[in-house]
Amino acid sequence: MSSPMHVRKALHLASLRAKLAQGKGGLALRLLLAACLAAFLLVFAARSLSSPSPSSSSVSSRQQHQSPTTTTTSDCIDNNNKNKLPSAVMEALVHYATSNTTPQQTHAEISVSLRVLQRRAPCNFLVFGLGHDSPMWAALNAGGRTAFLEEDATWISTIKSNHPHLESHHVAYDTVLTEADALLELRAHPACTAQPDLAAAAQAQCRLALKGLPQEFYDVEWDLIMVDAPTGWTPQSPGRMSAIYTAGMAARARTPGTGPTDVFVHDVDRPVEDAFSKAFLCEGYLAEQVGRIRHFVIPSHREKDGTPFCP
Template sequence: MRGKPQSPINLKIVLICFLFLFFLFLIMRTGFSYSKQILTLDSQIPRTNSTGVHEEQQPTDCPTLPLLPSCNKIPSSLAHSLVHYATLNITPQQTFNEISVSLKVLGEKSPCNFLVFGLGHDSLMWTSLNHGGRTVFLEEDKSWIEQIQRKIPSLESYHVVYDSKVTQAEELLEIGMKEECKEVSDPRFSKCQLALKGLPNEVYDTEWDLIMVDAPTGYFDGAPGRMNAIYTAGLMARNRENGETDVFVHDVNRAVEDKFSMKFLCEGYMREQEGRLRHFTIPSHRTRLGRSFCP
């Protein structure tokens, strides 16, 4: 999440274009919806002639109202993002194609509830792309949260403590095969050792439309690893009241992210893989009793 420099100039330009085009799309969609509502209401208003008698409204090919509001101002969040990434020397870790996968889903679902495991240089981008929604970041490094908040105080982030290590991955994978880990419930009350129980209550109490797992650190043996985060993301998705959750896992080129995403987010729910990013769509398991953990 914190970013490994890769083609900094090209990716920076791409990110700025992404943000601008996405918000341009939102503005045009909002404007079109507004105009359509006005035109519909206008067509329903009965016309009267000079004598006060209602007239039948004649069809016309030329609407009397403009199709779009005459003036649209760029949201301040977009302006902030453009300036931030134009002046940032470090580019986000995900590639153009990887970001495109999540951007496509955000384009369909935003504004929505978006939970991100990890706080990094791409965090302002995700918040901006989910304009009008709620984007929450979970980060293991308290000093890093303080550093980012000084630069971007508008981000909503929380400190999380992980008590597992990458070296425990195989053991946890076996534990995850036990029956108690197949039961769908609130992670706070799950009997499965893989479930994260120390997250802020608002994380458990919110139904997340998108979840991105790009943390905690997982590239050396003593690091926390993403075993619990991946399992908990899948449990949250299954435990929602209804609907479905799009879950993204980054760095699937590594053993933990590869194995745990396929086991607990399920190969049958996988929609796409682009580079090191996998996209899963997991339906609610509470709306259909007896649904198997994986399809």
């Protein structure tokens, strides 16, 4: 009898131990959960006390997550003051976006001058001719001075009515295209080539020297000169003989130490532009030709006495 009694006691004791162990495990689990909850509440409370006000937090969050192209009202005000596009650029963008007219030069030809402008702009840029491409040249030289010399006073008024910011001056030519062959022979005349100065050539009665240029032409040293005028496709047109000669003389008369002058001549597929650019701008100064445009780089002839007209 004693043996079964001991067995029952042992079983009862084991059962009590198991229940006690189960109770301790549940208590431990409940204590662990309580501790985790308390820790979470403490962290949440700490963050709430240290975080900024909802308005400043939301502004900061928006600023951190804004894309680079997004601006606030205050950013727009700053941009208007600091990063505003020049008016010449804005007007050119609107003009070409809303116009069916395009510049006479091709993309490849314009790129020749563009590469020089990218290097030298803002600079002093003189253009013989006022046309549909004039807003483009002024925009590419934003911040510099771009002046246009035009033979037709009525055309100046027409262009200026749409683009009042363009600087243009009327120039009268006293040559005609039928004189081109005789004028080309002046390449060998000392009155036209002995002095690197247009005024001296005019004083010496060089037939190619323009005499009616505005004072602004003489007041500025031109870094770039584009010859794309006057008209030259009819026998009685002025032709570009004097314009090409004048561009070359302005480059040769540049102040010593200020670098060379980049001169561009368009429509060199025509006989006059071809012959006069080679004769008076010199093939030795030719840097590049693309399509119908030639680019010459002409140094100052005042740096060294006795510099030959062509190298």
